Amino acid sequence: MMNKESSEIDFVIVGQGLAGSLLAYLLLQKGKKVQIYDAPEIPSSSKVAAGIFNPVTGRKLIKTWMADExxxxxxxxxxxxxxxxxxxxxxxxxxxxxxxxxxxxxxxxxxxxxxxxxxxxxxxxxxxxxxxxxxxxxxxxxxxxxxxVDLKILLDTFRLYFKEKGILIEKKLNPEEALSKSYKTIFCEGFQGKFNPFFNYLPFNPVKGEVLDITIEGINLDEIISQGAFVVPLSKNTFRLGATYTWHELDFKTTPQGEKELLDKYHKLMKPDLKVVSHLAGVRPASKDRRPFVGMHPDLQQIGIFNGLGSKGVSLAPYFANQFVDFLVTGKELSSEVNINRFASLYLGAENS
Ligand SMILES: Cc1cc2nc3c(=O)[nH]c(=O)nc-3n(C[C@H](O)[C@H](O)[C@H](O)COP(=O)(O)OP(=O)(O)OC[C@H]3O[C@@H](n4cnc5c(N)ncnc54)[C@H](O)[C@@H]3O)c2cc1C
Structure with missing residues (x-):
């Protein structure tokens, strides 16, 4: 596919995971001209996620951050x-x-x-x-x-939607290519954002996770079961069992320890036997303060980021993609809790070192 001429573009979105897809979609809704880069060789955590949204957390079922909004x-x-x-x-x-x-x-x-x-x-x-x-x-x-949310269906549908509009380029964009352009480039790279030279000063705290897709015969279950592990009903007899949490060996490789941990947790929680169908691993793009990274680079005003969705992308992405688009299109202020300017001192520190 031919690249659009720079003059025809308002925004380049890097990454077609959940963050980039929602941001691109909402910019298109505002009549903006968008081009999306997505690298098939770079794994996406959206494809591994169970997609759960849940307004309460912890043993005492306390409302999560901003649940009412x-x-x-x-x-x-x-x-x-x-x-x-x-x-x-x-x-x-x-x-x-x-x-x-x-x-x-x-x-x-x-x-x-x-x-x-x-x-x-x-x-x-x-x-x-x-x-x-x-x-x-x-x-x-x-x-x-x-x-x-069935993220596989959502992202596959978005992929077709963007392809039909002729705005999806299936290759990696090197961050340096975003410099000195007439349009704005917003990086939605998930875990890869940690290695982006413009944003690597941000306090990422990535967390690896593994899940198993399993079948359980002869049961009728529409609800999610969750305690120590979760069992999500994907389709008749097929469920996603998750998830593990590790802060080291941050790669997308499945491990025998991960599988064992999940099966042990399953047998503690559930009574019926299961069959393992497949095993997936991903890295949650989490931040140290557990809040998303949203906003423009402190010096390079053509470059921005939408990342840091951690383990709650499904509930955070719609609200903050919408807020970011309002900011990009009308200049409406971003919430200070998600605006990356909360880390200005880290940027200046990195600059001066
Ligand atoms: C095991 C596990 C379970 C999870 N369960 C849940 C859950 O139940 N509920 C929930 O809300 N969240 C869950 N999550 C978290 C969820 O996956 C994330 O919050 C969300 O998917 C992050 O989306 P993203 O678009 O930021 O990143 P990603 O989905 O990783 O997308 C990034 C995209 O950018 C592309 N890319 C990166 N760099 C470049 C580049 N330079 N050029 C071109 N393309 C590039 C990649 O190919 C990828 O497609 C889970 C995560 C894991 C690992």
Missing amino acids: LFPFLEQFYVALEKDLQAKFFHQVLIYRPFPNQQVQEYFKSDNLPENFDDFASLEFENIKYKNLVNSEWGGATTKQSGW
């Missing part, structure tokens, strides 16, 4: 996107979380539950529904406003 936004966003792309990838399902021990059960029997607890969870001390499936002698909680 992010979750209503993501719901209307993905529903509208499904309509526009004419594909099905957004699955709103409950997450059943068995209590891991009696102490946690007692906490949920107490009056100290978080405010508005009923809005996002309900309790089931008897565990009748999951009795033959899940090991949960202390009962559990079911969380609402949760579910999963």
Whole structure:
């Protein structure tokens, strides 16, 4: 495919993972001329992710950061996107979380539950529904406003959509090629962003993770089960089992230890036997302060970044891609919690060393 002339482009997006796809899509919606680079040889963590979104976290089911803004936004966003792309990838399902021990059960029997607890969870001390499936002698909680996005379908659909528009170039863009251009280049490189010479001063904290795709015969399960590990229903009898967390050996290689850890966790959580179908590994592009990296380079105003989505890309990406596009198109200020100018001192330090 011929490259568009520079004068015809407003934005180049580097990376067609979740971050780059949503950013490119929203810029196109604003009438901007976009070109996307995506390197088939560089692995994408979006293709490994289970795609879960869940507004509560931890044993005590505390609301996650910005849940009241992010979750209503993501719901209307993905529903509208499904309509526009004419594909099905957004699955709103409950997450059943068995209590891991009696102490946690007692906490949920107490009056100290978080405010508005009923809005996002309900309790089931008897565990009748999951009795033959899940090991949960202390009962559990079911969380609402949760579910999963089938990122494979979403990204494959986007790939076709961008190809049909003639704006996807399937090759690597070397960061230096973005210098001195009339258009803006936004890097959405996932884990590779850590090695980008313009943004390697940002405090990345990548986390490797492995998952197994498995089949479980003879069960009927639409919900996600999660405690120590998660089991996500991908299609009839097929599930994604995850995930491991490691901060070293940051590559996309599967390991026998990863598989063993996942199978051990599965057998602790679930009763039926399983068959392993495939094994995947990826690296979550996390940041040290657990907030996304959004904004323009401190010196090079034509170069920006949308990264740092960590293990919550599905819930963070729609809201912050939309915020970034508002900034790029109308100059509306970015939230200080995600704007990379919070790391200006690290940039100056790197410059002076
Ligand atoms: C095991 C595991 C489980 C996960 N589970 C969940 C989950 O349940 N829920 C959730 O919300 N998140 C989950 N995540 C996290 C999720 O994957 C990320 O938050 C999200 O997918 C990051 O998207 P991204 O677009 O930033 O990066 P990526 O998906 O990695 O995309 C980056 C893209 O950029 C391309 N690229 C990089 N550099 C260049 C270059 N120089 N030129 C051209 N192309 C380039 C790559 O080829 C790739 O396609 C999980 C991650 C892992 C590893």
